[in-house]
Amino acid sequence: xxxxxxxxxxxxxxxxxxxxxxxxxxxxxxxxxxxxxxxxxxxxxxxxxxxxxxxxxxxxxxxxxxxxxxxxxxxxxxxxxxxxxxxxxxxxxxxxxxxxxxxxxxxxxxxxxxxxxxxxxxxxxxxxxxxxxxxxxxxxxxxxxxxxxxxxxxxxxxxxxxxxxxxxxxxxxxxxxxxxxxxxxxxxxxxxxxxxxxxxxxxxxxxxxxxxxxxxxxxxxxxxxxxxxxxxxxxxxxxxxxxxxxxxxxxxxxxxxxxxxxxxxxxxxxxxxxxxxxxxxxxxxxxxxxxxxxxxxxxxxxxxxxxxxxxxxxxxxxxxxxxxxxxxxxxxxxxxxxxxxxxxxxxxxxxxxxxxxxxxxxxxxxxxxxxxxxxxxxxxxxxxx
Amino acid sequence: xxxxxxxxxxxxxxxxxxxxxxxxxxxxxxxxxxxxxxxxxxxxxxxxxxxxxxxxxxxxxxxxxxxxxxxxxxxxxxxxxxxxxxxxxxxxxxxxxxxxxxxxxxxxxxxxxxxxxxxxxxxxxxxxxxxxxxxxxxxxxxxxxxxxxxxxxxxxxxxxxxxxxxxxxxxxxxxxxxxxxxxxxxxxxxxxxxxxxxxxxxxxxxxxxxxxxxxxxxxxxxxxxxxxxxxxxxxxxxxxxxxxxxxxxxxxxxxxxxxxxxxxxxxxxxxxxxxxxxxxxxxxxxxxxxxxxxxxxxxx
Amino acid sequence: xxxxxxxxxxxxxxxxxxxxxxxxxxxxxxxxxxxxxxxxxxxxxxxxxxxxxxxxxxxxxxxxxxxxxxxx
Ligand SMILES: Cc1ncc(C[n+]2csc(CCOP(=O)(O)OP(=O)(O)O)c2C)c(N)n1
Ligand code: SF4
Ligand code: SF4
Ligand code: SF4
Ligand SMILES: [Mg+2]
Numbered sequence: 001x002x003x004x005x006x007x008x009x010x011x012x013x014x015x016x017x018x019x020x021x022x023x024x025x026x027x028x029x030x031x032x033x034x035x036x037x038x039x040x041x042x043x044x045x046x047x048x049x050x051x052x053x054x055x056x057x058x059x060x061x062x063x064x065x066x067x068x069x070x071x072x073x074x075x076x077x078x079x080x081x082x083x084x085x086x087x088x089x090x091x092x093x094x095x096x097x098x099x100x101x102x103x104x105x106x107x108x109x110x111x112x113x114x115x116x117x118x119x120x121x122x123x124x125x126x127x128x129x130x131x132x133x134x135x136x137x138x139x140x141x142x143x144x145x146x147x148x149x150x151x152x153x154x155x156x157x158x159x160x161x162x163x164x165x166x167x168x169x170x171x172x173x174x175x176x177x178x179x180x181x182x183x184x185x186x187x188x189x190x191x192x193x194x195x196x197x198x199x200x201x202x203x204x205x206x207x208x209x210x211x212x213x214x215x216x217x218x219x220x221x222x223x224x225x226x227x228x229x230x231x232x233x234x235x236x237x238x239x240x241x242x243x244x245x246x247x248x249x250x251x252x253x254x255x256x257x258x259x260x261x262x263x264x265x266x267x268x269x270x271x272x273x274x275x276x277x278x279x280x281x282x283x284x285x286x287x288x289x290x291x292x293x294x295x296x297x298x299x300x301x302x303x304x305x306x307x308x309x310x311x312x313x314x315x316x317x318x319x320x321x322x323x324x325x326x327x328x329x330x331x332x333x334x335x336x337x338x339x340x341x342x343x344x345x346x347x348x349x350x351x352x353x354x355x356x357x358x359x360x361x362x363x364x365x366x367x368x369x370x371x372x373x374x375x376x377x378x379x380x381x382x383x384x385x
Numbered sequence: 386x387x388x389x390x391x392x393x394x395x396x397x398x399x400x401x402x403x404x405x406x407x408x409x410x411x412x413x414x415x416x417x418x419x420x421x422x423x424x425x426x427x428x429x430x431x432x433x434x435x436x437x438x439x440x441x442x443x444x445x446x447x448x449x450x451x452x453x454x455x456x457x458x459x460x461x462x463x464x465x466x467x468x469x470x471x472x473x474x475x476x477x478x479x480x481x482x483x484x485x486x487x488x489x490x491x492x493x494x495x496x497x498x499x500x501x502x503x504x505x506x507x508x509x510x511x512x513x514x515x516x517x518x519x520x521x522x523x524x525x526x527x528x529x530x531x532x533x534x535x536x537x538x539x540x541x542x543x544x545x546x547x548x549x550x551x552x553x554x555x556x557x558x559x560x561x562x563x564x565x566x567x568x569x570x571x572x573x574x575x576x577x578x579x580x581x582x583x584x585x586x587x588x589x590x591x592x593x594x595x596x597x598x599x600x601x602x603x604x605x606x607x608x609x610x611x612x613x614x615x616x617x618x619x620x621x622x623x624x625x626x627x628x629x630x631x632x633x634x635x636x637x638x639x640x641x642x643x644x645x646x647x648x649x650x651x652x653x654x655x656x657x658x659x660x661x662x663x664x665x666x667x668x669x670x671x672x673x674x675x676x677x678x679x680x681x682x683x684x685x
Numbered sequence: 686x687x688x689x690x691x692x693x694x695x696x697x698x699x700x701x702x703x704x705x706x707x708x709x710x711x712x713x714x715x716x717x718x719x720x721x722x723x724x725x726x727x728x729x730x731x732x733x734x735x736x737x738x739x740x741x742x743x744x745x746x747x748x749x750x751x752x753x754x755x756x757x
Contacts, residue, residue: 056677063505082479227484228443230443396690420701578743616701
């Protein structure tokens with residue numbers, strides 16, 4: 001299926017990451033957004049609010065982020081593709097509903113434009129310190145997907161991908177921008193609608209009598225229905241069986257929770273999204289994402305000019321984490337260098353995946369600005385020694 | 386003794402069926418509610434209202450929060466959503482806006498709707514979102530063991546106020562009216578006919594409607610306060626309630642032992658959220674305004 | 686013959702007594718027998734007075750009783 005031309009602003013634009021993100025959601029078919037204003041993410045819904053009335057859809061500014069993050073899920077069960085947008089404190093408030101989307105397998109997108117924290121922190125300045133929160137912020141075990149654009153163009157492209165993955169796996173997908181990417185203005189090319197692939201919702205073709213709302217298909221993902229179509233189905237945030245009925249048994253819990261993680265395995269392995277360069281003969285690999293990947297690019301070039309065999313591994317999908325790829329690399333490189341605008345979050349994952357076969361050097365930065373490329377270069381030089 | 390062996394000295398037609406059954410997920414019975422709990426009684430009234438309103442049941446959705454009352458969603462044989470604590474109203478808001486032909490009923494407890502969810506309640510009322518909110522007010526957080534709710538009347542003993550509640554309560558009817566609700570009524574589980582009629586009325590009506598139902602919680606509210614069992618609460622409702630339709634909501638506050646004013650207090654026409662949205666958008670955008678078509682369809 | 690009938694699913698009953706108390710014609714009383722959960726279900730002691738109004742059905746929190754009118 002391809003995009004509905006009504007939402008696609010085909011052409012060449014000069015817009016920032018937040019605006020490009022909004023265009024991506026429209027191209028993906030989102031016709032419902034709920035939000036609550038917060039810097040540096042509000043521009044996404046501001047643009048949506050101005051665009052949607054002539055396309056045919058709804059933006060509602062809710063009373064808080066708790067409301068926004070559950071209103072989108074009501075809309076999804078009413079048949080919409082829907083998303084919400086936030087930053088920092090608002091993302092913290094949404095955590096319970098990321099869990100709700102995970103357990104009810106509600107396809108939806110959360111856009112988080114990261115700023116410095118904790119608490120109110122640095123409202124207008126960048127950080128990448130929500131990466132672990134995105135993965136583990138709600139209580140319990142579950143899986144999510146997190147995508148990490150590093151340019152306005154990618155904000156557009158990955159917003160479409162985010163919706164597509166959320167539909168394919170029936171999972172909440174996080175779009176992890178940072179303030180720099182959100183506010184950076186660059187050329188964004190939006191293609192014709194016909195060349196934008198859009199994943200349709202996995203609506204069941206079974207009649208109500210034969211339909212069981214949480215019965216997994218071969219890929220572990222159940223088929224969906226929406227309210228109003230005569231299925232008289234039940235959705236609950238309690239642990240539930242294949243009928244969707246609450247079940248307080250350990251074995252139901254085990255089956256459900258494992259499936260919520262296992263259904264995402266293809267994304268952890270073969271289908272993990274990443275951008276790599278010069279890995280074949282690399283002795284040092286720089287693992288980075290979002291704005292930091294662009295700063296790291298400078299350091300990588302400088303390192304290569306100095307004769308260091310430095311390779312690049314950019315996380316485009318940070319979650320599920322591409323453990324298998326990192327593990328494979330760990331067997332043949334000396335070290336990983338992980339610069340990030342936090343005190344070492346994804347570095348922990350790299351270290352875990354490397355299983356001690358290669359060193360992991362965290363180049364931490366508390367946020368507010370970006371790294372000095374020389375700091376990353378120094379780490380690369382030290383790693384190659 | 387089993388389902389059929391109690392011999393009843395009257396002839397029961399073979400095809401006789403409990404009128405609630407078609408509306409319930411009978412495969413989930415027995416339900417979790419205690420002996421003498423009033424929640425089931427409110428459900429009877431709701432099913433009668435569904436029947437009498439001739440609503441198309443495929444187009445009625447129930448949304449609940451968390452609590453004993455929150456379990457209603459799980460028993461109603463409708464499209465039904467058991468959401469998170471306090472957030473039934475914003476979930477219902479999204480559901481309604483995505484599919485406006487649905488009649489969306491929010492069915493939840495006093496703690497859920499007015500403590501953790503209080504902000505959502507007042508904003509949905511302000512927007513006149515087309516939702517029918519039914520609040521089972523047992524004056525307590527029942528599900529979690531009988532802690533103080535914003536509706537627990539002064540001096541009552543609760544699990545978290547072992548020496549008596551000192552905080553003032555919300556008057557829910559007055560709060561709903563002030564926030565902008567189109568329709569506000571209060572009944573008790575004693576008033577089954579009136580409650581069913583109110584529920585029927587709101588099912589046929591647009592706008593944000595609120596029905597408060599006082600309901601016994603013998604297990605957690607009454608026991609601690611030596612107020613007897615469910616039947617004692619019902620008798621108390623009968624003795625203490627006074628029907629005063631149109632009464633100023635400000636005069637209808639509840640207390641632990643005082644009079645219970647019941648009736649339909651507010652019934653006023655206000656354009657609802659979608660009507661207001663459409664009017665504003667057509668005003669500013671004219672022909673460029675596109676009616677929301679929020680639903681996405683599958684391939685093929 | 687009575688105008689109405691009352692049907693009781695004794696196993697679902699939790700013995701709250703709502704139906705007995707609020708039957709307008711006082712058709713019911715709680716039986717001395719127990720159901721398997723240990724509750725006393727209602728029993729029609731004056732079945733001939735049943736109007737089939739189904740008020741018992743509207744009150745019963747456990748969906749264990751209902752009334753109906755005989756077709757004539
Ligand atoms: C975020 C969150 N906080 C607390 C709880 C625990 N909790 C479950 S139900 C409930 C209170 C329910 O009270 P009420 O809405 O009056 O429902 P009732 O059980 O009385 O019908 C609480 C505090 C929860 N489930 N989620
Ligand atoms: S605890 Fe109270 S409200 Fe909950 S089921 Fe029992 S009686 Fe009803
Ligand atoms: S109202 Fe229902 S539960 Fe209560 S005594 Fe009568 S039949 Fe039993
Ligand atoms: S149907 Fe009416 S008259 Fe008959 S037992 Fe029930 S309440 Fe009493
Ligand atoms: Mg309560």
